[in-house]
Amino acid sequence: MNILIVNGPNLNLLGKRQTDVYGTCSFENYLDELRRRYPRHQIDYFQSNCEGAIIDRLHQAGFSVDAIVLNAGAYTHTSIAIADAIRSIEAPVVEVHISNVHAREDYRRVSYIAEACRGSVVGFGLDSYRVAIEAVVGVNK
Ligand code: DQA
Numbered sequence: 703m704n705i706l707i708v709n710g711p712n713l714n715l716l717g718k719r720q721t722d723v724y725g726t727c728s729f730e731n732y733l734d735e736l737r738r739r740y741p742r743h744q745i746d747y748f749q750s751n752c753e754g755a756i757i758d759r760l761h762q763a764g765f766s767v768d769a770i771v772l773n774a775g776a777y778t779h780t781s782i783a784i785a786d787a788i789r790s791i792e793a794p795v796v797e798v799h800i801s802n803v804h805a806r807e808d809y810r811r812v813s814y815i816a817e818a819c820r821g822s823v824v825g826f827g828l829d830s831y832r833v834a835i836e837a838v839v840g841v842n843k
């Protein structure tokens with residue numbers, strides 16, 4: 703399968719940012735681990751701090767990849783435009799959050815994108831991405 707992981711704002715600082723919440727591992731290191739774990743699958747990666755760039759990437763990949771794993775960061779709680787982009791493409795999108803957004807501030811409980819997504823994985827640390835990938839590839843490692 704061809705899977706695209708899209709990370710939104712501030713997730714370029716994983717490993718350095720609020721390590722008590724998001725851990726000390728950089729996403730690049732975690733991605734190496736994921737790629738080693740799923741050698742038969744193509745896992746591409748895109749990160750941007752800009753809402754429009756995320757939407758452009760969803761449009762670009764959304765008619766060719768098999769699935770998209772999306773951590774929209776804080777845009778999750780604000781972006782009708784990203785929700786509409788998810789609704790506009792063919793590839794199934796899995797919403798991912800590293801932290802348990804339901805156990806934090808009230809505003810993090812609201813996801814504008816959840817309804818447009820195939821499903822959501824929240825609260826398992828970086829392992830949320832692996833669980834999302836498991837969900838889209840099934841047992842076909
Ligand atoms: C996050 C949760 C969001 O509320 C926050 O704005 C992030 C990261 C997570 O992965 O836990 O940037 O999406």
